[in-house]
Amino acid sequence: MKLKIGEFARLGQVSVQTLRYYDDLGLIKAGEVDRFSGYRYYTLEQLPRLLQILALKDLGISLQQIGALLDHEMSNIELRQVLMLKQEELRNEVQGQLERMERIEARLRLLEQNERVPSYEVVIKQVEPIRVFSEQGKVSSYWEVDPLWMRLHERLGARKPAATGPYFTLCHASEPEIELEVCMPVAMDAEVDGLDAHVLPAVESMACTVHHGPFTGLITGFTALMTWVDANGYIIAGPDREIYLQLPEPGHFDSDPSAITELQIPVVKATA
Amino acid sequence: MKLKIGEFARLGQVSVQTLRYYDDLGLIKAGEVDRFSGYRYYTLEQLPRLLQILALKDLGISLQQIGALLDHEMSNIELRQVLMLKQEELRNEVQGQLERMERIEARLRLLEQNERVPSYEVVIKQVEPIRVFSEQGKVSSYWEVDPLWMRLHERLGARKPAATGPYFTLCHASEPEIELEVCMPVAMDAEVDGLDAHVLPAVESMACTVHHGPFTGLITGFTALMTWVDANGYIIAGPDREIYLQLPEPGHFDSDPSAITELQIPVVKATA
DNA sequence: TATACACCCTCCAGTTACCATAGAGTCAAG
DNA sequence: CTTGACTCTATGGTAACTGGAGGGTGTATA
Numbered sequence: 001m002k003l004k005i006g007e008f009a010r011l012g013q014v015s016v017q018t019l020r021y022y023d024d025l026g027l028i029k030a031g032e033v034d035r036f037s038g039y040r041y042y043t044l045e046q047l048p049r050l051l052q053i054l055a056l057k058d059l060g061i062s063l064q065q066i067g068a069l070l071d072h073e074m075s076n077i078e079l080r081q082v083l084m085l086k087q088e089e090l091r092n093e094v095q096g097q098l099e100r101m102e103r104i105e106a107r108l109r110l111l112e113q114n115e116r117v118p119s120y121e122v123v124i125k126q127v128e129p130i131r132v133f134s135e136q137g138k139v140s141s142y143w144e145v146d147p148l149w150m151r152l153h154e155r156l157g158a159r160k161p162a163a164t165g166p167y168f169t170l171c172h173a174s175e176p177e178i179e180l181e182v183c184m185p186v187a188m189d190a191e192v193d194g195l196d197a198h199v200l201p202a203v204e205s206m207a208c209t210v211h212h213g214p215f216t217g218l219i220t221g222f223t224a225l226m227t228w229v230d231a232n233g234y235i236i237a238g239p240d241r242e243i244y245l246q247l248p249e250p251g252h253f254d255s256d257p258s259a260i261t262e263l264q265i266p267v268v269k270a271t272a
Numbered sequence: 273m274k275l276k277i278g279e280f281a282r283l284g285q286v287s288v289q290t291l292r293y294y295d296d297l298g299l300i301k302a303g304e305v306d307r308f309s310g311y312r313y314y315t316l317e318q319l320p321r322l323l324q325i326l327a328l329k330d331l332g333i334s335l336q337q338i339g340a341l342l343d344h345e346m347s348n349i350e351l352r353q354v355l356m357l358k359q360e361e362l363r364n365e366v367q368g369q370l371e372r373m374e375r376i377e378a379r380l381r382l383l384e385q386n387e388r389v390p391s392y393e394v395v396i397k398q399v400e401p402i403r404v405f406s407e408q409g410k411v412s413s414y415w416e417v418d419p420l421w422m423r424l425h426e427r428l429g430a431r432k433p434a435a436t437g438p439y440f441t442l443c444h445a446s447e448p449e450i451e452l453e454v455c456m457p458v459a460m461d462a463e464v465d466g467l468d469a470h471v472l473p474a475v476e477s478m479a480c481t482v483h484h485g486p487f488t489g490l491i492t493g494f495t496a497l498m499t500w501v502d503a504n505g506y507i508i509a510g511p512d513r514e515i516y517l518q519l520p521e522p523g524h525f526d527s528d529p530s531a532i533t534e535l536q537i538p539v540v541k542a543t544a
Numbered sequence: 545t546a547t548a549c550a551c552c553c554t555c556c557a558g559t560t561a562c563c564a565t566a567g568a569g570t571c572a573a574g
Numbered sequence: 575c576t577t578g579a580c581t582c583t584a585t586g587g588t589a590a591c592t593g594g595a596g597g598g599t600g601t602a603t604a
Contacts, residue, residue: 001518004571006580011517013397016581021562037570038582044518044532047482051393058395059376063561080383083376090373094366101362104331104355111352121323123330125285210319245283246273246316260316276600278551288552293591309599310553335590 002032002041012050027053027067060086106231120209120224122232127203127264130165132183133195139178145169148182155195161186168243170200181239203266207234210245211261215253218242221263229267238266274304274313284322299325299339332358378503392481392496394504399475399536402437404455405467411450417441420454427467433458440515442472453511475538479506482517483533487525490514493535501539510538 009016022028023040028049030040049070056066065082068074074082135152139145165185173179186197207229211221222240229236241264248256281288294300295312300321302312321342328338337354340346346354382390407424411417435456442453458469479501483493494512501508513536520528 004580013395015563017563018561020582034570039570040581045484045530047517047532048391048393048484051395051482054395055393057561058372059379060372076383080380083380083383087373087376087380090369090376094369094373097362097366097369100330100332101359101366104359104362107331108352108355108359111348111355119320121320121327123285123323123326210323212317212320245319258317260319276551287592289592290590292553297590306599311599312552329590 002043005030005040005042008042008046008050011044011047012054014050014054022053022063025063025067027063027070059083060090103232106228109231120211120221120228122207122209122225122228124205124267125208127206129202130183130185130200131188131197132185132200133161133197134170134181134183136172136179136181139180142178145180145182148180152182152184156184166244168241170239170241172239203238205234205267205269206264207267208262208264211263212259213257214248214255214259215261216255218261218263221261225263225265229265233270234267235270236265237268240265274315277302277312277314280314280318280322283316283319284326286322286326294325294335297335297339299335299342331355332362375504378500381503390496392483392493392500394479394481394497394500396477396539397480399478401474402455402457402472403460403469404457404472405433405469406442406453406455408444408451408453411452414450417452417454420452424454424456428456438516440513442511442513444511475510477506477539477541478536479539480534480536483535484531485529486520486527486531487533488527490533490535493533497535497537501537505542506539507542508537509540512537 003011005016005019009019012019019028019042020040023030028046031043031046032041033039034041052070053063053066056069057063061069061082065074069079133152133156135148135155137148137151139148163184164187168183168185170181170183171178172181183200188199207225209221209225209228211218226236241262243262243264244259245262246258246260248259253259275283277288277291281291284291291300291314292312295302300318303315303318304313305311306313324342325335325338328341329335333341333354337346341351405424405428407420407427409420409423411420436459437457440455440457442455443450444453445451455472460471479497481493481497481500483490498508513534515534515536516531517534518530518532520531525531
């Protein structure tokens with residue numbers, strides 16, 4: 001009693017191509033192949049093997065592994081490990097998908113209010129430790145930060161080391177007073193005698209967005225960023241940063257539309 | 273201020289190849305390409321677009337759709353639909369994955385007890401309606417089913433229509449008495465004058481396995497099937513079927529190892 | 545000025561588990 | 575003998591990249 005491939009396929013609830021594919025892979029060879037026509041013939045005895053394949057595939061195991069398994073090249077201790085790994089993988093995937101669903105919800109809510117594609121996109125990055133020369137101080141307004149830059153400039157004097165990235169500002173506190181730190185990133189081994197640089201530790205997850213336009217708009221950028229952070233179930237976990245990717249023309253800080261500034265806030269997932 | 277592809281990639285936290293890929297797709301073209309070296313140069317102004325792409329991708333939207341979206345070929349009503357569809361899709365996926373995890377658990381438990389790959393694989397199929405000529409009756413034991421077959425045979429006499437599949441038995445009840453129905457599947461339009469066939473309705477989900485060996489072992493097959501059904505959170509929802517894919521040699525029902533029988537039980541997912 | 549080294553280019557192959565199609569051959573019934 | 579359902583091989587496609595070969599470019603240092 002031989003079955004043509006189509007009949008066998010129906011019994012196993014798979015497509016004919018799939019069977020041919022498995023044949024090519026050697027996963028389940030046809031019991032007999034007609035020498036002249038090339039027709040594959042299967043027997044009912046092969047059905048259990050096909051079903052085993054489908055069952056294992058259904059658990060998410062790759063065809064390669066299934067092959068190894070069925071040819072007894074894999075002990076059931078290994079199978080166990082594979083299964084537990086798969087489970088772990090699935091757990092993570094489910095977790096990720098749930099988070100993605102949350103983000104979609106947030107986006108849909110945003111869409112309710114806003115008409116167009118939002119102007120601020122937020123991403124979560126990891127940030128490496130950065131070594132900086134910096135100058136910290138209290139200011140009475142965000143526009144009074146210049147003196148800090150000048151002090152930094154003076155301190156470094158002529159022996160300025162090379163900056164390894166754009167300058168930025170850290171905001172340590174805004175209440176009761178605004179406390180800022182202006183930073184110039186330098187190489188990990190850079191030294192200027194008599195001055196000490198310090199290292200900002202790495203940040204696991206940093207919510208980031210990019211503001212495009214004059215500094216007067218930075219506040220809306222921060223607002224959008226904070227809104228996102230909140231809507232996506234994060235909480236703030238450190239001083240935020242303002243990174244001057246592209247400075248405005250000197251003297252036009254409030255009007256040059258070509259300025260580009262990255263806004264960053266360290267966050268952690270709220271565990272509620 | 274132009275950025276080389278590597279710098280731009282770092283800002284967006286993507287790989288250089290990815291940027292080149294997106295360039296090929298036209299998703300985000302380099303702002304300038306050196307005519308001679310072929311070097312791509314990006315500007316900071318392009319960063320927001322890249323971040324938008326990444327944000328949308330992160331929501332699970334395909335690059336194609338993102339392209340359409342950013343080029344304003346897709347209204348935000350459509351975006352909304354896409355997002356809601358995605359959400360639905362994710363919900364189903366999560367559902368599926370949770371079920372898969374359950375199956376893996378069941379398999380792991382099975383592995384605890386059993387040493388080898390299990391001898392019975394279970395699959396869930398959909399089953400089409402089947403038209404049958406059948407003979408129903410009560411028997412005192414599963415070995416007393418022969419008379420039913422003979423009655424069916426007699427009734428059909430010489431005017432036997434062609435069977436459209438293997439013969440099978442339905443088990444309507446096993447308590448207090450065993451009530452069986454022996455069936456011969458026929459075409460939907462087959463008629464034998466004076467006899468009426470009836471139609472077994474389609475079954476949404478049928479738990480199926482294949483028993484390979486003499487009939488005496490059928491009981492272990494059914495046991496395995498029921499165990500699986502139970503372990504995977506299903507409950508029985510109709511009469512089971514025994515399909516004689518390959519009958520044993522006549523007179524050796526209890527010993528012929530080449531018999532192949534498919535065991536089927538209609539089930540529904542337990543809603544607990 | 546030479547050279548080292550990091551960076552960039554294009555093109556191609558590979559990943560997974562199949563599906564679709566073309567063009568040709570085969571089988572069983574009427 | 576034809577018809578229609580089936581089968582064969584071989585190739586190309588899917589999504590979103592990754593990796594590599596083989597070769598050119600840009601800049602900082604010796």
